[in-house]
Amino acid sequence: MGIDKKEATVIRKVIFSFLVFTLIVWAETAPKEIDFKEAKRIYNAGSGLFIDAREIKFYKKGTILGALNMPLHRFRRLKRLLPVKKSSKLILFCGGIKCGKSSELAKRIAAEGYSHVMVYRGGFPEWSQKGQEVMLSDIYCKEGHKSTSPAVTIQGVTVHLGSEEGMIDPIWFAKQFKNGTLPPALNLVDVRKASDYRQGHLPGANSIVWDADNGVIDTSKFPKDKLTLLYCNTGILSSDAYDSLDQETAKRVLFLNAVVKCKKDQCEIRPNAH
Secondary structure (H helix, E strand, O other), rough: OOOHHHHHHHHHHHHHHHHHHHHHHHHHOOEEEEEEHHHHHHHHHHEEEEEEEEEEEEEEOOOEEOEEEEOOHHHHHHHHHHOOOOOOOEEEEEOOOOOOOOHHHHHHHEEOOOOEEEEOOOOOHHHOOOOOOOEEEOOOHHHHHHHOOOEEEEOOEEEOOOOOOOEHHHHHHHHHHHHOOOOOOOOOEOOOOOHHHHHHHEOOEEEEEOOOOOEHHHHHHHOOOOOEEEEEOOOOOOOOHHOOOOOHHOEEEEEEOOOEEEOOOEEEEEEOOO
16 A cells, blocks of 8 residues: 555654654754864853873873873773763864864763763864974983983984983983084984974984874885984874884984974974983
């Protein structure tokens, strides 16, 4: 038995109403995405809790100052750290536009009844690139603290290594830089954006941009007969760039974990860890 015209109209109206209702519910529960300007406004006002959805090893390398670490796979254990007040403003972030961990974590937090969950899509890469306040797991080493790491020779260049794989000892490096005694054969590479490089960089450094969105750096520009040192303004981008290298290239590359501030060719280096 067929459906008459009147019944068909009623069915279409029911389906349409259901779709509209579903879209409304989804719009009300889907986490709101915010840009850097809005994230900065909330940060300055101190009106929200920032939550880093990345793994702890990345969180330790650097994160937004005051952020709570809550990796997606540890949510069940760490959700007790969320504010008691369900109307609290929560800003989630991770490793940039292509990182989906913050969006997934936001859905889980919203499912717990939190009504003001936001996702800062630019994440930590954008935050650090714009020179905003960050924190690292290691406190800044006091000036005058002596490096105790042994000297090693790589590609004919003698340096001191830090506590992490591929890291140059930043205390040793900062001292050599200050005294003007850096090995002349050390190839310095600034991995920040070209515009940041032009505003100021370590003397003699080349610009080879770390593409954080795609996780790549052009290693064809690294000389094969020299030791290359990657640096940025916080130590985060250089560390990420180093982690992207293949095993063979990594043998002739190190990274600097330090805060580097330059105005033209006048630079200051503060070690993050050693």
